[in-house]
Structures are given as C-alpha cells and as structure tokens.
Amino acid sequence: MADPRSPAAVGKAPPIFRINLSLPPSERYVELARIYRDKMRALRGMFDELVRGISPKIPLKGVHWLAKLSLRRLYTDEETDELRGISRTTDIDMYLLISLNTVLDLLMGCTSGGVRSKSGSQTKMLHFRTLDWGMDPLRDLIVQLEFVRDDDPEKVLATSITYVGYVGVLTGVRKDLSMSLNFRPVHDESRNVAFYTNHLLVLLGIRQSISSLLRECLFSFPNGPKPKKREESLSTLEKIVAQVPSMPTTAVYLIFSDGVTTVTMEKDHGTAVVRSSPSFIIATNHDHEPNSLPPKAIADEKRKNHVGLSLVSPDDQVMADLIEDSNERRDCMQARWDEKVQKSVQAKEAAMKKVTENIENLDQPQGSRSSLRLRKKREEEAEEAERQRASMQDSLEGADVAATQKEIISWLTTFPVLNETTHYATIMDPSKGKVAWVRQYDPREWEEENGSD
Structure with a gap:
C-alpha cells in the first residue's frame, strides 16, 4: 500500500460550458443535458442507494411512489422550469432531479476557506475549496458552467463548479464575490421541530434550499433589479453578512469572500456564528470550538442529531472517521499557513534586529567637529529607522503575510486535504470574478498509485 502522504492524484480540468441566462429557463440546460443524457441515468441508482443508506428495510417501491x-x-419557478427542461431532455423523472437538488448539501465532506495571496506587489484573498463525496457516479457529471447573456455573450457574468442536473450553487464566483458550502453535522437541538420542518418544506418546494440561496447570491449582481421577495438584494458581502445569518436554513457552513475579506458562517436554522479574516480562515465539517470528547463519541452524538450523517452511514465508526478526517484536513491547511506566518515573523525579527542596531549606531556621539548638517542627516536617518522598526513590530502577527497561488495549490493537493473521495478542488479569485485554478479527480488515480507500490 502506498504512503497516503505521497504525491496526490494529478486530476484534470473539468469541461467548460456556457449557459445563456437570456434563454427561457426550460431551454437553458437542454444542450448540456443532451450531451450528458446517458451519464445522468446513474441518478436513478443513486436515489436507491441513498434510501438503502437510511435503512435497507425501507421498501424502495413505496419510497419512489411517495417521492413522485x-x-x-423547487422553491423558485425559474429553477423548477430549468429542471423540467432537463427532465424532458434526459427522460429522468422530476422527483429524482429534485432529490439531487435538495439533499446534496446534507452529504458532502468539504474543505473551504480564504487565504491572502501575493502576485507581484499586489495582495488579495483567494477562495480555496475541495468537495469530497462517496458517490463516484457523480464524478462523470462535474462541469464548469459560465453564465452569459445575449447583450454581451462574450462577457462571463458568473461561474459555477457543479454537477449536470444541479441548478443550485455549491461553488461559485462572480466579480467581487465567491461562495461555497460545506455540510454541517450538528444543529441547535432546542429547535428540532423548526429544523426538520425546514427540511420538509425544502423538499416540497415551499422553502428555499441553501444551494438556491447561494444561487441567489451569485446572480444578485450590483445595480441589478430589486429582488421580488426581499427588501434588500444579496449583491455584496456586507449585505450577505447582514441578512443570511437570520434566514431559516438547514445547518451548514457557508464561506464567502470579496477578495479583501473572507467570511465563514456556522449556520443553524435561524442563527449563525460569523467569523472573518483578511489573511487566512478555514472551515471543514466541524465547528470551530474545540471539543474534549473523543471523535467516536462526538460522531455518535452528531449522527443522532443530523439526517445527513445518517444518510452517509449508520455505522458509528464511519461517523468517527468523518469527524477525524475533518479535523485532519483543517489541521493540515492551518499548519501550512502557520508555517508561512512563522517564517515571515522570523525574517521580520531578524530585519528589525538589524534596524535596531543601526539606530544604536546612529545614536552614538560623533564628536564636536561634526557639522550641523551631518547631525541633522543622522537624526533623520534615525527617525526613518525607528519608523521601520515600528512598522515591522506592527506586522509581526502575520496580517500582511501572503502565499503564492502555487503554494496554495500545493496545500490544497496534499493528503489528507486531497484524498480518494475528492471530486474536485478549486481556487477562485473574487477580485477578478474568475476561477483561478480547478481540477477534478478520478479515484482510479489513487488505486493505480497504491497498486504500484
């Protein structure tokens, strides 16, 4: 067996397709659905697999009848019409497509966050993201979608990394805003009735799903039309932070960035713990606060209180592994950043020591024959050196530390952040509104690597 910390799978860029938002919703995805028609038939088998994951005793025929x-x-007419167009083209029942669009966020393991990056003399925050899931047939449906309109068909308004047949947003970027979501295996138990009622309302299309909410954020362009069901649009990071925490949603981790600041939300039904950073921040699949319980005890408690984990597996050890994996992925990325900060601090401390020595030398008396001009010059040099030392002292905490995009890719493609369940990894640049780098992965790459040892 190969060392899991050996070089990871190489991956490949996903295919890129353009979706014309000027078309009627039912026509937007027809061409894409036609191309992927055969591969999308795997959705039928995945639905059965999800049901068996809850309990092998559940009668499949009865579930299919009830679901149909x-x-x-879905919640919006626009998204519903998009799915109807896909359903007609692929001959896949609407209820299967609706299931995909409403339960996917309950099942994913992910790593998301933001890190300050430097290119030349400029720095900005990049949004990194991996998506892990055990449903391998979905890998064949990974695409990069670029959204355009007729008035300027060459201008890409927004980009999404997603699955064919999924009309919500899991990973997306436009000018000055990027977003991703990770599943959260806990919620406020004191609001169980409201929490599970929300799940039911989402399934029935009465309430907006979390991926539909992210879609709204992605398509809420600045200076765009006023939203029909909100007093304020979700067009900026500031507006999102002001409105989203109190919205009724499933439990989830949300990550947003505008290229200056990255925000994470530990989202519950109608609340959220919000954190932000201009340098580095990360979210995986466990809450930020440390927990003294062992992973297996945490997993057992979380499985009891979250339907998503029960769908993944009813086995306590699998749950413990999920929590442990989440910790390992977070620790891996955090360690890379901490190492970067430490090196920067050491370099600045060395430079500050040198500046201090120069100041001390400049303060040495020069004798009575020193001219007034020379003394004034030395005083100015001493003042400048003191300013440099103060500036270095202020930055010793790492606020101005930045990684290169190449370094971030290396961190993102290192085990365990990248692993055999990773469907794709990407880096988004919200300052430009573009996907800076993306790769999708085939688990056979890991099998070949392990088999070669």
Whole structure:
C-alpha cells in the first residue's frame, strides 16, 4: 500500500460550458443535458442507494411512489422550469432531479476557506475549496458552467463548479464575490421541530434550499433589479453578512469572500456564528470550538442529531472517521499557513534586529567637529529607522503575510486535504470574478498509485 502522504492524484480540468441566462429557463440546460443524457441515468441508482443508506428495510417501491407524488417543484419557478427542461431532455423523472437538488448539501465532506495571496506587489484573498463525496457516479457529471447573456455573450457574468442536473450553487464566483458550502453535522437541538420542518418544506418546494440561496447570491449582481421577495438584494458581502445569518436554513457552513475579506458562517436554522479574516480562515465539517470528547463519541452524538450523517452511514465508526478526517484536513491547511506566518515573523525579527542596531549606531556621539548638517542627516536617518522598526513590530502577527497561488495549490493537493473521495478542488479569485485554478479527480488515480507500490 502506498504512503497516503505521497504525491496526490494529478486530476484534470473539468469541461467548460456556457449557459445563456437570456434563454427561457426550460431551454437553458437542454444542450448540456443532451450531451450528458446517458451519464445522468446513474441518478436513478443513486436515489436507491441513498434510501438503502437510511435503512435497507425501507421498501424502495413505496419510497419512489411517495417521492413522485410529493417532490414536484423547487422553491423558485425559474429553477423548477430549468429542471423540467432537463427532465424532458434526459427522460429522468422530476422527483429524482429534485432529490439531487435538495439533499446534496446534507452529504458532502468539504474543505473551504480564504487565504491572502501575493502576485507581484499586489495582495488579495483567494477562495480555496475541495468537495469530497462517496458517490463516484457523480464524478462523470462535474462541469464548469459560465453564465452569459445575449447583450454581451462574450462577457462571463458568473461561474459555477457543479454537477449536470444541479441548478443550485455549491461553488461559485462572480466579480467581487465567491461562495461555497460545506455540510454541517450538528444543529441547535432546542429547535428540532423548526429544523426538520425546514427540511420538509425544502423538499416540497415551499422553502428555499441553501444551494438556491447561494444561487441567489451569485446572480444578485450590483445595480441589478430589486429582488421580488426581499427588501434588500444579496449583491455584496456586507449585505450577505447582514441578512443570511437570520434566514431559516438547514445547518451548514457557508464561506464567502470579496477578495479583501473572507467570511465563514456556522449556520443553524435561524442563527449563525460569523467569523472573518483578511489573511487566512478555514472551515471543514466541524465547528470551530474545540471539543474534549473523543471523535467516536462526538460522531455518535452528531449522527443522532443530523439526517445527513445518517444518510452517509449508520455505522458509528464511519461517523468517527468523518469527524477525524475533518479535523485532519483543517489541521493540515492551518499548519501550512502557520508555517508561512512563522517564517515571515522570523525574517521580520531578524530585519528589525538589524534596524535596531543601526539606530544604536546612529545614536552614538560623533564628536564636536561634526557639522550641523551631518547631525541633522543622522537624526533623520534615525527617525526613518525607528519608523521601520515600528512598522515591522506592527506586522509581526502575520496580517500582511501572503502565499503564492502555487503554494496554495500545493496545500490544497496534499493528503489528507486531497484524498480518494475528492471530486474536485478549486481556487477562485473574487477580485477578478474568475476561477483561478480547478481540477477534478478520478479515484482510479489513487488505486493505480497504491497498486504500484
């Protein structure tokens, strides 16, 4: 067996398709659905697999009948019409597509965050993201979608990394805003009724899903039309931070960045713990606060209180592994950043020591024959050196530390952040509104690597 910390899978860039938002919703995805029609048939088997994951005793025929009767639409007419166009093209039942679009966020393991990056003399925050999931057939449906309009078909308004048939947003970017979501395996138990009622309302298309909310953020362009169901649009990071925490949603981790600041939200039904950073921040699949319980005890408690974990596996050890993996991925990325900060601090301390020595030398008496001009010059040099020392002291905490994009890619493609369940990894640049780097992965790359040892 190969060392899991050996070089990771290489991956490949996902195919890119353009979606014309000027078309009627039912026509937007027809061409894409036609191309992926055969591969999308795997959705039928995945639905059965999810049901068996809850309990092998559940009668599949009864579930299909109930789902077909109940799952008829998504929250918005626009998204519902998009799915109807896909359904007609692929001959896949609407209820299967609706299931994909409403439960996917309950099942994903992810690593997301922001890190300050430097290119030349400029620095900005890049948004990194991996998406892990055990459903391998979905890998064949990974695409990069670029959204355009007829008035300027060459101008990409927004970009999403997603699956064919999924019309919400899991990972997206536009000018001055990027976003991603990670599943959260806990919620406020004191609000269980409201929490599970929300799940039911989302499935029935009565309430907006979390991925639909991110889609709204992605398509809420500045200076765009006023939203129909909100007093204020979700067009900027500031507006998102002001409005999203109190919205009724499933438990989830949300990550947003505008290229200057990155924000994470530990989102519950109607609340959120919000954190932000202009330098480095990360979210995986566990809350930020440390917990003294061992992973297996945490996993057992979280599985009891979160339907998503129960769908992944009813086995306590699998749950413990999920929590442990989340900790390992977070620790791996945090360690890379901490190492970067430490090196920067050491370099600045050495430079500050040298500046201090220069100041002390400049303060030495020069004798009575020193001219007034020379003394004035030395005083100015001493003042400048003191300013440099003060500036270095202020920056010793790492606020101005920055990594190169190459370094961030290296961190993102190192085990365990990248692993055999990773579907894709990407780096988004919200300051430009573009995907800076993206790779999708085939688990066979890991098998070949392990088999070669």
